[in-house]
Amino acid sequence: MSVPADSERGLLEAVRRIAEEVAAAAADDVDRNARFPAEALEALRGAGALSAAVPEALGGQGASLETIARCCFELGRRCSSTAMVFAMHQIQVLTIARHLDGAPWFESYLRELHQEQRLIASATSEVGTGGDMSRSIAAATPEGEGVLSFEKQAPTVSYGAHADDLLTTLRRTPDAEPGDQVLALTKSGQAELEPAGAWDTLGMRGTCSPGFLVRARFASEQVLAAPFAEVMNQSMVPLSHILWSHVWLGIATDAFERARAFLRASARRRPGEPLPAAARLSHVMAELTLLRGEVSQALHDFQADDVDDRARLMTMASVLRFNNLKLAASEHAPSVCAGALEVVGIVGYRNDTPYSVGRHLRDALSARLMVANERLHATDAALLLIAKEP
Amino acid sequence: MNDDTRTVIRRVLREHARLPVDVDTLGDDADLFAAGMTSHASVNLMLALEDAFDIEFPDRMLTRGVFDSVSAIAAAITELSGDGEPSAAGGGT
Numbered sequence: 482m483s484v485p486a487d488s489e490r491g492l493l494e495a496v497r498r499i500a501e502e503v504a505a506a507a508a509d510d511v512d513r514n515a516r517f518p519a520e521a522l523e524a525l526r527g528a529g530a531l532s533a534a535v536p537e538a539l540g541g542q543g544a545s546l547e548t549i550a551r552c553c554f555e556l557g558r559r560c561s562s563t564a565m566v567f568a569m570h571q572i573q574v575l576t577i578a579r580h581l582d583g584a585p586w587f588e589s590y591l592r593e594l595h596q597e598q599r600l601i602a603s604a605t606s607e608v609g610t611g612g613d614m615s616r617s618i619a620a621a622t623p624e625g626e627g628v629l630s631f632e633k634q635a636p637t638v639s640y641g642a643h644a645d646d647l648l649t650t651l652r653r654t655p656d657a658e659p660g661d662q663v664l665a666l667t668k669s670g671q672a673e674l675e676p677a678g679a680w681d682t683l684g685m686r687g688t689c690s691p692g693f694l695v696r697a698r699f700a701s702e703q704v705l706a707a708p709f710a711e712v713m714n715q716s717m718v719p720l721s722h723i724l725w726s727h728v729w730l731g732i733a734t735d736a737f738e739r740a741r742a743f744l745r746a747s748a749r750r751r752p753g754e755p756l757p758a759a760a761r762l763s764h765v766m767a768e769l770t771l772l773r774g775e776v777s778q779a780l781h782d783f784q785a786d787d788v789d790d791r792a793r794l795m796t797m798a799s800v801l802r803f804n805n806l807k808l809a810a811s812e813h814a815p816s817v818c819a820g821a822l823e824v825v826g827i828v829g830y831r832n833d834t835p836y837s838v839g840r841h842l843r844d845a846l847s848a849r850l851m852v853a854n855e856r857l858h859a860t861d862a863a864l865l866l867i868a869k870e871p
Numbered sequence: 872m873n874d875d876t877r878t879v880i881r882r883v884l885r886e887h888a889r890l891p892v893d894v895d896t897l898g899d900d901a902d903l904f905a906a907g908m909t910s911h912a913s914v915n916l917m918l919a920l921e922d923a924f925d926i927e928f929p930d931r932m933l934t935r936g937v938f939d940s941v942s943a944i945a946a947a948i949t950e951l952s953g954d955g956e957p958s959a960a961g962g963g964t
């Protein structure tokens with residue numbers, strides 16, 4: 482890993498402090514009440530962290546993906562929901578920044594995002610297409626005089642009620658095919674989100690991600706001009722899998738640390754007595770090490786292709802690579818949490834001890850559903866027939 | 872580039888691309904994905920093209936852009952096979 486610049490180290494330090502002092506303190510309450518982690522988001526705004534990925538030329542910090550990923554990991558260790566909100570927001574900002582291609586509306590939007598520390602939610606999944614980002618039903622509909630509108634049934638919009646702006650996938654026109662898509666950014670006054678149901682879930686409760694019927698009217702320059710296939714393959718999908726995985730790695734790491742702290746405390750209480758659970762924890766550590774290796778290797782692979790030749794991110798080999806990251810991370814992170822639970826036993830199963838890991842396990846289980854793993858396997862099953870490298 | 876290659880490409884498209892429209896209504900430069908080809912169908916198309924032209928597309932060429940029109944496919948095949956003729960020779964490694 483390269484050494485981050487001073488400003489980036491400052492950002493990482495600030496986020497780590499917010500994770501430890503603000504997010505950690507509220508995590509149980511956020512989880513119990515399925516409420517938005519407002520205090521952590523306020524603190525992140527105060528540190529200017531919501532514009533970390535905005536290029537310096539547009540007023541932001543232009544932080545590297547490594548630093549942003551590291552921030553996701555640090556937040557994930559303390560409050561999964563805060564970390565996932567932060568990660569999703571950074572994915573939308575990076576997507577815009579990487580594909581705006583000099584468009585004046587998007588440049589001034591990012592300046593504004595920096596000044597006002599605006600938060601972006603996303604509506605890519607849809608009732609009828611599920612987690613398949615490459616197809617849409619809702620369409621950008623011309624209303625005359627450069628105005629567009631859409632109506633989209635979004636099954637899950639994280640922090641939809643708390644975000645300033647919304648990034649939405651749409652068909653290019655009302656008569657376009659489902660795969661002929663664009664990405665539109667609408668601002669708070671332009672989109673109306675009518676809640677469709679509540680968010681009372683097993684985990685990731687603080688992401689507050691119910692369904693919404695979204696209705697919006699906006700100017701045509703709020704549609705990103707870059708071809709959607711490029712936006713999806715060079716940014717949205719690989720960046721989602723990389724930053725989500727850092728969040729899940731953070732959750733798994735904290736579950737492991739709690740189990741280790743529990744065993745240390747037991748060992749101190751009864752010095753010299755056998756500690757059979759330590760062997761079980763050694764197995765958990767081995768799995769965590771594997772998970773950490775894959776998560777950092779994937780980040781490294783992405784950056785190598787991104788710097789070298791961004792077109793390589795368009796290949797099927799690249800799709801397979803970052804799908805495999807998501808599959809591995811989403812299976813191993815909950816497995817590490819379940820292992821930690823077995824090590825700690827009933828003390829970890831209880832929700833009110835310093836060694837509780839139930840929340841970690843519940844939060845980490847969302848990873849497999851956040852775009853269903855079987856859906857990714859179905860895609861990979863087709864691609865592996867034609868791709869040449871393993 | 873010759874007409875023969877394009878004829879074979881169109882035959883393969885008709886059999887494997889599962890387009891909602893007749894391929895003959897599309898020009899050589901028409902975007903096949905915009906015309907409704909799914910990513911899943913595009914993989915079957917690639918396999919069928921490898922078979923029909925006895926070639927192997929290397930990973931660097933396996934991108935959506937290389938298969939998004941009759942012309943783009945023809946250019947890729949020419950690059951790989953030298954002459955763009957459907958043939959039983961060469962190809963692969």
Ligand SMILES: Cc1cc2nc3c(=O)[nH]c(=O)nc-3n(C[C@H](O)[C@H](O)[C@H](O)COP(=O)(O)OP(=O)(O)OC[C@H]3O[C@@H](n4cnc5c(N)ncnc54)[C@H](O)[C@@H]3O)c2cc1C
Pocket residue numbers: 569602603604605606607610611612613635637638639640685688690847850851852853854855856859860
């Ligand atoms: C915590 C959390 C936050 C989220 N936040 C957002 C957000 O902010 N914005 C947003 O747009 N979305 C969000 N989502 C939605 C998510 O991205 C998925 O769209 C959602 O989980 C439903 O889509 P799916 O593909 O997983 O399942 P579905 O498409 O509903 O699939 C249902 C079932 O079919 C199976 N299945 C689907 N396709 C195949 C296939 N090809 N082969 C075999 N089996 C298949 C699945 O395994 C599953 O069992 C969030 C999800 C979670 C869990």
